[in-house]
Amino acid sequence: MTSPYVAIVEDDDSVRVALGRLCRAYGMSTRELATAHELVDSLAERRPDCVVLDLQLPDCDGLDADEWLRERGIALPVVIITGRDDTKRSSEHVVLPKPVDDSTLIAAIRNFLDRG
């Protein structure tokens, strides 16, 4: 079995790099992206097994990005991470507040992978 492929979409360079490192340390392969547009562009290349999506992206809201993908029939497992206190819109998603513990994040990702 190839290692699971996780896309990390986060505009803050330091957070993106660190989350990438964490996922790789747990044996995943990663793709680090700064915007929702980059994510959409990257889909043509390879579809990730799971997306770690920051709620607040410069070009759009993480939830909007997820919705946009669903509307186009691209159903991706999405783990949303957020630095905001208000997570009211996201009852149907896995939303993890920052700073996120590795056990929580990895468990959330693996949960999707196992299902997939």
Add this chain to the structure above:
Amino acid sequence: MWPPLSQNRVSRIGWLAVLALGYYVAVRLGLSFRFQNSIIGVVWIANAVLLAALLLTPVARWPWVLAVTAVTHLAAMLPDAALWRALWQIGINAALTTTTALALRRFADLPLTLATRRQVLVYTVASFALAAVFALGTPVVVRSALGLEPSYTHAVAWLRVALSNGAALLLVTPVIVLWGQHGLTPLERLTPRAMLEGGAIVVCLLTVGFVLFGTGSEIARFPALLMLIFPPLLWAAVRLGPLGASTALLGIAAVSAWGTAGQLGPFVAFSDATKVLSLQLFWITMSTPILLMAAVIREREQAESSLLTLRQHLTHATRVATAGELSGALAHELRQPLTAILANAQAARTLLDTGSADAGELRIILDDIALQDRYAADVITRLRAFVQEREPHFEPIALDVVVRDALALTKVLLDRIGVSVDADLPPDVPRVWGDSVQLVQVVLNLILNACESMYHTPAPERRLRVELARNDTHFVELAIADRGDGLPLGAQDKVFEPFFTTKETGLGLGLAIGRSIVTAHGGRLWGENNEGRGATFRVLLRATA
């Protein structure tokens, strides 16, 4: 410095010794400063010393003060006066001074500072009224009433004693009490400039004093010249406060007494009795207005300073409120480095646990952790500097740094609302004289206002232009232009009024405080609508060079 009597036994004895010496000198001075063989002094300083001592000590110590001065009085008087007369004087003097001190304790809100009009008036009235009343009981007045004192009529003796005591209480007591309370600290605190001014005032006072009272009788031909005394006295009252004013008055009184006794000055042509009366009236008429003037100035200074303190508190309170508005954004700003630090640390730990760590990668991870930690510390330091309450500290300030700080504090908020910032902050713009925290507060408020005004602006058009430029040779101008709703038409200055707000939240103090800060910096803050959309706020501050 006069030590409080409660301090310790040695200093208490030392203090009483100083009192005894001062009182002795005062009695001898009073005795020596008489005209011909009059038994009534021109100014009975001893009572002024006694009253000052009573005002400087708690009531419980008054018996000591009275005992020491009584013994000293006997020692100073007995070579010349009969024992019964000295004892009589001791009794009546003690009665006058303790009654006056009690009256002042009751009506004048001690300690005596002469820093309020009320206290000056109460002090003047109490010392004169009581001096007049108790004069009726002095040996010379009682005996002249009984015909035992041939040189005076009853009324003249009473007037002379009353004025002699009254003038002493008015001129001498304040000087002793005020210096006694402050010690030499007012002198130690003098700035070189204040010292220069104080010196100039002393020179003026002495010059005028010697012109008026140190020259021959020709000065009496121009009585209007006596008015010359007022400019330097007013100068002292306005600039040096009650302490300086009362000291200046005593100095002038001393010079006038010295001159008149030496047959110089404007009163020389009069008979001895008229000379004495003229001197006393001269002292009394100049003292009260000068002391009142010093009190009025001091009252105004205190009102201004309490207003300033209040404004500082308000400025700080609004700063804290602004920080509160930003707290959500700041929490987010701290969560980013914390997230990176945690993920990095756990990645490194996992790499070590799985045995796949290599030293080079671990080093990079640790460097990143340190970097993120410093970033988080910077956020906290900036916030802390912004909200702490402290005295304003004026120094040359680079406005581009101020603007960058304000933008850093609002970065997350600007990102969240999707405001793109276009900042033109040339570093070679001259510095301005100011308080960096207050200036950050002004700029921050302008940025926040701009953000709020762009609430209805379509997201791609939310732009903020910040421009810093040298206005002309003397001023630096900071312009903050938004593309928001603009200022209310026809009432563009209304937004600077306290509690004026177009927002649903907020007190409406931001711009009012901003303008008051800029005005206190000697600058201007105003707003104008743009030709297209939005408004531009401009801050004009004087350049240091």
